[in-house]
Amino acid sequence: KVTLPLSMPGVVAGxxxxxxxxxxxxxxxxxxxxxxxxxxxxVIESRxxxxxxxxTAAALSFTLMAVILILVTVYVRKAGTEELV
Structure with missing residues (x-):
């Protein structure tokens, strides 16, 4: 009951x-x-x-960067680590 909720920020960060x-x-x-x-x-390398x-390579690269930025932003907001950014 206690271990999993407390370890979730570490699991998500990993x-x-x-x-x-x-x-x-x-x-x-x-x-x-x-x-x-x-x-x-x-696909980016091939293009x-x-x-x-x-x-197309630039658009795919930008899309990949945007997805990663969204995931990191969601993690920072949910984990309460705003002071790290």
């Missing part, structure tokens, strides 16, 4: 600290995944370097 680098990581996904695997980092579609 999830965010894992999700943020993994969201943009395309090297590990390219090495470990199949050619049919599409992750956002791989930028292979297809040379800079506007």
């Amino acid at each position: 999830t965010l600290l894992t999700f943020i680098p993994a969201a943009g990581d395309y090297v590990n996904a390219a090495i470990l995944g199949s050619p049919n695997t599409k992750m956002i980092g791989n 930028y370097f292979k297809i040379v579609d800079y506007p």
Whole structure:
């Protein structure tokens, strides 16, 4: 009853600290995944370097950044760590 509610800010922080680098990581996904695997980092890298579609790559990058910013903002508001920002 007490342990889980008290540890939730740490669990959410750990999830965010894992999700943020993994969201943009395309090297590990390219090495470990199949050619049919599409992750956002791989799509951005493909659009930028292979297809040379800079506007789409920029839009995807901005969308990824906005999603991460929203998640971090929600965490900061819910966890009560406004003084850290």
